[in-house]
Structures are given as C-alpha cells and as structure tokens.
Amino acid sequence: MEKLLHFAVHFLFGDGTMSGEPVPPIFLNCSSIFIFGKDEKYASCPIENGTDPCYLLKEVHRAKEFRTYFLAILPIVLSVIACLLNIGYLMAQLKCFSQEKTSFKKRQVFLISRSLSIILANLLFYVVVIVWKANGFVYTSAMIFILIGGINFLSVTGTYIGLTILLYTAIVHQFWYMTKLTLTHCCLIIGLIWILSTASSVCIGLWGATLFYPESAPISCSFESCQQPLAIIIVVGLSICYGTVIVLYIAMMTRLHRLVRKSSLVQSRSKSNSMTAMKRLGLNMITFAVGSVPILIVCIVALANLRDLSSLGEGCKSPCKTFLHSSLFVEVEILASVAAIVWIIAMIADPVINILADKKLRGVFTKQITRVSQRMRRASTKSTISTDDQ
Structure with missing residues (x-):
C-alpha cells in the first residue's frame, strides 16, 4: 500500500527516475520518497556527520x-x-x-x-x-x-x-x-x-x-x-x-x-x-x-x-x-x-x-434555522424560474 502511494505521488509530481534525471546521490537510499522538482534544493545542504539525510527528508x-x-x-x-x-x-x-x-x-x-x-x-x-x-x-x-x-x-x-x-x-x-x-x-x-x-x-x-x-x-x-x-x-x-x-x-x-x-x-x-x-x-x-x-x-x-x-x-x-x-x-x-x-x-x-x-x-435558534432555510429555498426557486424563463 505504501509503495502504491509513493508511485501515485511520483506519477503526479514526478521523480528523478521517471523524469530521466538522476536522484541526487545524497538521497539515493530514499529515492522512493524523493519528489522531483521540489526536493533538489535540499541536496546541497551541509549535513553533519552521522545525520541521515533520508530521515531529514521524511521529516x-x-x-x-x-x-x-x-x-x-x-x-x-x-x-x-x-x-x-x-x-x-x-x-x-x-x-x-x-x-x-x-x-x-x-x-x-x-x-x-x-x-x-x-x-x-x-x-x-x-x-x-x-x-x-x-x-x-x-x-x-x-x-x-x-x-x-x-x-x-x-x-x-x-x-x-x-x-x-x-x-x-x-x-x-x-x-x-x-x-x-x-x-x-x-x-x-x-x-x-x-x-x-x-x-x-x-x-x-x-x-x-x-x-x-x-x-x-x-x-x-x-x-x-x-x-x-x-x-x-x-x-x-x-x-x-x-x-x-x-x-x-x-x-x-x-x-x-x-x-x-x-x-x-x-x-x-x-x-x-x-x-x-x-x-x-x-x-x-x-x-x-x-x-x-x-x-x-x-x-x-x-x-x-x-x-x-x-x-x-x-x-x-x-x-x-x-x-x-x-x-x-x-x-x-x-x-x-x-x-x-x-x-x-x-x-x-x-x-x-x-x-x-x-x-x-x-x-x-430552531426558528432562525427554519427561516434561513426557507429563504434559501425561495432564492433557489426564483433563480430556477428565471433561468427557465430565459
């Protein structure tokens, strides 16, 4: 189910594989969640040693x-x-x-x-x-x-x-x-x-x-x-x-x-x-x-x-x-x-x-709701009649 959802996202927004362009190396392990056209801006960010870039992308x-x-x-x-x-x-x-x-x-x-x-x-x-x-x-x-x-x-x-x-x-x-x-x-x-x-x-x-x-x-x-x-x-x-x-x-x-x-x-x-x-x-x-x-x-x-x-x-x-x-x-x-x-x-x-x-x-309160609904019905009826006349 999750793979199907990712496929739908990639189909709608595109990804590195489907667009013909490679996924940035930093996100190769999470290419399934990489959204082409939106996530490239994060590829050049300075990441500290030991930090998982895929985890940051998910977050x-x-x-x-x-x-x-x-x-x-x-x-x-x-x-x-x-x-x-x-x-x-x-x-x-x-x-x-x-x-x-x-x-x-x-x-x-x-x-x-x-x-x-x-x-x-x-x-x-x-x-x-x-x-x-x-x-x-x-x-x-x-x-x-x-x-x-x-x-x-x-x-x-x-x-x-x-x-x-x-x-x-x-x-x-x-x-x-x-x-x-x-x-x-x-x-x-x-x-x-x-x-x-x-x-x-x-x-x-x-x-x-x-x-x-x-x-x-x-x-x-x-x-x-x-x-x-x-x-x-x-x-x-x-x-x-x-x-x-x-x-x-x-x-x-x-x-x-x-x-x-x-x-x-x-x-x-x-x-x-x-x-x-x-x-x-x-x-x-x-x-x-x-x-x-x-x-x-x-x-x-x-x-x-x-x-x-x-x-x-x-x-x-x-x-x-x-x-x-x-x-x-x-x-x-x-x-x-x-x-x-x-x-x-x-x-x-x-x-x-x-x-x-x-x-x-x-x-x-009930009377007010009744009056408002009646006015809305009358307005819709008048608009329907005028449309039919036209």
Whole structure:
C-alpha cells in the first residue's frame, strides 16, 4: 500500500527516475520518497556527520503534511462551523435579551460577551492564516496567533469568573443582587474584563513571539535573561487563570450545596432558575476545562523545549534551515495544530451545550434555522424560474 502511494505521488509530481534525471546521490537510499522538482534544493545542504539525510527528508515531508492538513485545512473547516454556530447563538441571545427581565439580562450580557469573544477569535484566526500564507510563519504571524489565543482565553476566563460570582450572588444575596447590582454595573465589569484581557494579550503577543523569533523581533530578548523567565511567567500566569476559574466554581457550588442542606434556600422561582443556570454553567466549565488543558500542555512542552524551539527563529529563513531542523519543525507543527484544533472544537461545543440546555434559546435558534432555510429555498426557486424563463 505504501509503495502504491509513493508511485501515485511520483506519477503526479514526478521523480528523478521517471523524469530521466538522476536522484541526487545524497538521497539515493530514499529515492522512493524523493519528489522531483521540489526536493533538489535540499541536496546541497551541509549535513553533519552521522545525520541521515533520508530521515531529514521524511521529516520535511511530514512537517509539510501537518502544516497543510492539520494547521490549515482542518482548523479552517472547524473554524467556519464554530463561527456560524456562535453567530446563530449570538442572534438567539440578542433576541432573548430584548424579551428578558432586567434580572435575567445581567446574566445574559456575560453570555453575549463570551459569544463575541469566540466570534472575534475566529475572525482573527482567518487573519493569521492569510498572514501566514503570505509571508510564512514569522514574528508577525506568531505574534497575532498568540494575541488571538490570549484575548480569547483571558476574556472567556474573566467572563466565567464574573458569571460564577454573579450567579452565586443571585442565589445567596438575592436582595443585594436585585436592588444594588444593576445591568450597568455588569456592563462595566465586562468592559473592564475586555480592557485587561486585550492589554495583557498585547504584552503576551509582543513578548511571546520573541521566544520563537528572537532575531526578527523588534524587542531584544536573550535566552537566559529574558526568554526563559518570560516563558515561565506566561505559562504560570495562564495556569493560574485556568485554575482560578475551576477552583472558584467548585468552591461556589460546594458552599451552595451546604447552604441548601441547612435551609430551604432554593424555594423561590428566581433562586431555582439561578441554581439551574449555575448547573448549566458547570457544563460550560467542563468544555472550558477540556478545551484549555491541551493548550496548557502545549505551553508546558514548549517551555521544556524552549532552547531548541527558539533556535528555529535564529538566522534567515532558507530551505536548508527547514531541512536541517525538520524534526523540530514537525514538533512545532504538532504543538500548534493540537492547540488550534482543540481550541476550535471547544468553541463549537460551547454554543451547542447552551442551546441544548436552554429551552427558550433552543426554540429561537430552531426558528432562525427554519427561516434561513426557507429563504434559501425561495432564492433557489426564483433563480430556477428565471433561468427557465430565459
């Protein structure tokens, strides 16, 4: 099967044997994977003694396959699905928001903020892909990629923390929640979350990209005095944010269950609704936890191999650099693709959970899908009739 696949590749792209030109001597032992017209540029690269050129060539092909399928095609397809789902979910939220009472609107603005964060992250992801395809992965594209991930992660983290405290206040301190805490206060808190998230992400993006492209970065950052301490601070900071969300929710739920056992706390309808919302938030917390753990693992792995990974950004970009460091490029492609795919899958799961768990939102979302499909049918019918008339 593998030989048949290689034959098909050679038939489509050509190789040294079929083209009538010899395979470079350095790749004679792996002529079956040598692609004529593409791999000749690696033949003159200075290889250290004891290094297998065929192994390097295989790793180059592996890196390109990962880059094409798992860092471009698959994330883009998933991102389109996530963007459409979250836009539909946001429209349903806005419609429900206009019909809700003020007490429910306080919770709704946090959910709307989370949806806007996810949609913005998806749109900026397309910017990263465009910049990457135009210039390759350089300091600029790496900075934008880190910036997007930082804004999304920190804004969603802040939203979950605010939402958890809000729901806890609505259950335990209902009088203060109804009289003192206004919708304006909630909007100001969300605005503060976005300002802090954006400012922190800009710093993380500007400095974080220097970890991988120290020479092309506008900021001077040596490995011992800057890169390594900075990487540790970023990883520890993200881990603290992640742990704060999970620990805070668990602590709030534990305290609520204790209060429920001691008194008839959940008797009124509003408190019962708040408890239901708190449990629904738990599903979102699971999505957040599952989606963020791989990203944290990627950060920790990158930190452990920072010395080697930062060497990829040193010197000018060239075919020989890609060839000689092909195994490192494979590692980078795997880390980036895992982080991107898991991150986007979590964006897909988040609106799906909320739509399925909320009966009112589910009804509005279903009506929207029905209306869109009907409009598409009418448009296709009109175009068919006009074509027949012509």
